[in-house]
Amino acid sequence: MAFKKFTASEKILKPDPRYNSKLVSKFINCLMWQGKKTVSQKIFYDAMDIATKKIKDVPPLELFETAVNKVKPFVEVRSRRVGGANYQVPMQVNKRRQQSLAFRWIIGACRESGGRPMADRLADELTAAFKGEGKAMQTRENTHRMAEANKAFAHFAW
Numbered sequence: 641m642a643f644k645k646f647t648a649s650e651k652i653l654k655p656d657p658r659y660n661s662k663l664v665s666k667f668i669n670c671l672m673w674q675g676k677k678t679v680s681q682k683i684f685y686d687a688m689d690i691a692t693k694k695i696k697d698v699p700p701l702e703l704f705e706t707a708v709n710k711v712k713p714f715v716e717v718r719s720r721r722v723g724g725a726n727y728q729v730p731m732q733v734n735k736r737r738q739q740s741l742a743f744r745w746i747i748g749a750c751r752e753s754g755g756r757p758m759a760d761r762l763a764d765e766l767t768a769a770f771k772g773e774g775k776a777m778q779t780r781e782n783t784h785r786m787a788e789a790n791k792a793f794a795h796f797a798w
Contacts, residue, residue: 658685659701663708663739670743671762683759690763695770707769711742711776715787720796729796730787742776749775 656665664684672680688700695703717728733741746769750761753775768774 656681659704661701663705664701666739667704667708667743670740671747683762686757686759687762687766690759691767691770694763694767698770703770704766707766708739708742708746710772711745711769711780712738713741713780713783714738716741716783717786717790720793722796727793727796728786728790729793730790742780745776745779749779 653662653665653669655662656668658664668677668680668684671684688704691703692698692700698706713733715730716733718731720727720729746762746765750758750765753761765774765776769776
């Protein structure tokens with residue numbers, strides 16, 4: 641009996657009410673804590689309102705998609721054991737993992753910095769990612785730098 645690696649949430653997932661986007665819906669689900677979807681929806685929509693005030697003449701959905709796409713990593717290092725030694729081997733990241741890492745890094749960066757409402761922190765992180773800066777972008781750069789530094793072990797990727 642073969643087990644599926646992923647759940648069927650992508651097939652079942654309904655687009656969000658405001659932007660009619662499955663990507664936004666997925667992000668709201670990742671943002672959610674203890675099953676409180678309405679709270680995470682409010683946080684996200686407030687953040688998008690704040691972000692569009694900061695960056696004018698860009699539609700909110702386009703701003704969000706661009707921010708997420710800029711944070712997505714293309715390569716990452718994976719540990720591989722070869723002949724008793726562990727090597728950090730750079731490998732391509734598949735689309736699904738790129739998206740989940742981008743979401744995780746954006747949300748993680750927001751949760752790290754405290755002291756303000758989550759909507760404000762999320763708006764700041766999304767605008768920063770849109771401009772190509774911020775903590776989530778820094779994490780992506782570090783991941784790419786690690787992969788670049790370990791390029792010598794690329795031949796272990798099989």
